[in-house]
Amino acid sequence: MSVGTDYAVMAAELAAGTLQPQGFSHRAHLGVAYEILSRHEVFEGMAIYARGLRQLTEAAGVPEEFNVAVTLAFLNLTAERMAAGGYQDTDAFLNGNADLLQPGVLGRYFSAGMLNSDLTRRVPVLVPQNSGSCTAALAGE
Incomplete structure (x- = not known):
């Protein structure tokens, strides 16, 4: 994170459709997700974030980069970790969940072919x- 990153401002801009795509890193995606989910009920927050991200990819001229499953998977992981962790702020969340910042983190849950479909x-x-069924996935098979 660069010094002075204000994820709350970025979250408000994403929600308003005014966030500029330049410099919107993966870390910023997660920081903004944290900010939005900390201010809204989970389904409302997910809708705000997903709508804003879709608009951002369209404004950047890469609407094909928006991926519903990836977006909701990261939002779900963020909400789950927020509920379990009791983080004081965005930076504490990001520092406490460095694995979410690593490339390929969703590979634990989905095949590459599935995520890029x-x-x-x-x-x-x-x-x-590749889990075969909901029952198998829930049982960890």
Whole structure:
């Protein structure tokens, strides 16, 4: 994170559709997610964030980069960790969850083929296809 990053301002800009895509790093994505989820009920926060991110990719001229499943997976992980962790602020959350900043973190949950599919760009796939069934996924098979 660069000194002076204000994730709350970025979150407000994302929600308003005025955030500029330049410099919106993965760390900033997570920081903004934390800010939005800390101020809204989880479903409302997810809708605000996803709508803003979709608008941002469109403004950047790369609407194909928006991925519903990836967006909701990261929002779910963020909300889950927030509920379990009791973080004082965004920086504490980001520092306490460095694994979410690592490339390929969603590979623990989905195959690369699944995450990069047309399906996941359009709908929130909740169970990886390679698990066989919801029951198998929940049982950890």
